[in-house]
Amino acid sequence: MDQVVFESVRKTFRHRPALFNWLGKERGGETIALKDVSFSAASAEVLVLLGPNGSGKTTALKLISTILLPDAGSVRVGGFDARRDAGAVRRQVGVAVAAERSFFPRLSARENLDFFAALDEVPRRQRAQRIDEVLHDTGLEEQADTLVMKFSSGMYQRLGIARALVKRPCVLLLDEPTRSLDAATTAHFWATIRGLAQQETTVLLATHNFAEAAAVADRLLLLHRGELLANRLVGEGESADALRSFYFRTTGEIDEARGAIQRARTAQ
């Protein structure tokens, strides 16, 4: 069964310049973030949204989490419409966004998780155990009782993931989840994602990291300037390099990084 369904979704952001715009140069007009995008994610599937900055990945995740409403088309999660049944959708979705400071600084990691778990209606008698589990999964056990104002950006990132997991969502949304993580924690996190999929959680992960996409994806959506350019399965063992080639071939962009590496090798 499809857990997440996007049907012809369009989202435009309008920019209205300030009243006295002649004092500055604020841009007017509009940005089309998503152009008639359609896709679906099955139960227990890890779907990676790959694309450069500004391609519409975060907008897609925000539409699923009901932070944003679509201008046209429909978004459904677990059969519920995100516009009409936003409450039912939010009960099924866990969100780990890249906002590092989205915690209460004078509460500890455990207190923050307890607060958000209460708002997510996790039963009180299950809360302590679940919090211990997610702290373990994200490697934050030793920092559990430290005020989060003392956390590094990597620890915030891990806590954001822990917060999304504590409600045991049917659909997990991750926006550049390993951006600030070290290599060991990243590898552990990728294994956790695969484990979640085996427990029937649908995962949608936005990234521009080819290694991450290759490590966790069952299927790949390639977004570019708000358009869905590709929607395809990722083969077992398909490498980051293969995905990289596919990306540049499909988007028509020039792989400047690869050119620079080759030039450096030639110079040596």
Next chain:
Amino acid sequence: MISTLDKLHAILRRDLLTAIRHRSGFVVTLVGVFTELAAFYFLSRAIGPSFRPGGLEYFPFLLVGTGIYTFFVMSAQAFLSAVQEAQQTGTLEVLMTTSTAPAELLVLSSISAFAGNLVNLLVYLFTGVAVFRASIHANLLSCVAVLIFSLAIALALGIAAATLQVAFQKGSAVLWLLGSGLWFLSGTMFPIQSLPRPLELLARAVPLTYAIDGMRRALLEGQSVLAMARTLAVLAGFGVVLLLLALTGLSLSLRRARLNGTLSFY
């Protein structure tokens, strides 16, 4: 119901822990209360005992007026600050993705803000009575009745301020303007009968006027609930209408912010 109480407990605990860990904040509040009351005490002495607005001594008149006014404005301000802070730190978007409906979340948060300000009000009144010898003849039942209806109005004001913040990111400016107007028109420092007739009529349309007048009569004159029935009915009417308007406005502004993608703008 259990889930709502559990959420309220979580929000109260969060705010209490944050307040306790801001150790200096509590001391600053106490010093501020003492200084303000000392200023009012000496002001009333300078004016002299012959000035008795509504037949009341001036210092207790000021004590109740400024106490209730501050409770109102600080409650709305605390609520607005919570929304602004959540926008600036990024918690607002995350809070809006939890299983709790936005309106429920905002109402529960406001209850927590009011609980803190209620403590401040009680400290303020207690200091006025215990340290500066303000004479009171309280009817507790009437005091509680006035406070409950006033809470509903303050809740509506807080939600309205949050609505303006979400819709236009200008909640502070509007609240400052509203606060100044309320201070001037609600009989905080002087009886509204001193105002020119058109302004007096305007003052009678301000709910805070009835809250302050009601609390003075309940706390300083000891009037019974029956004697204050008309004032209580007016307060209840204001509370119901303003709450409905504020909640409708909040729902519309949240929907607009979700359409425009401006929920976290500040």
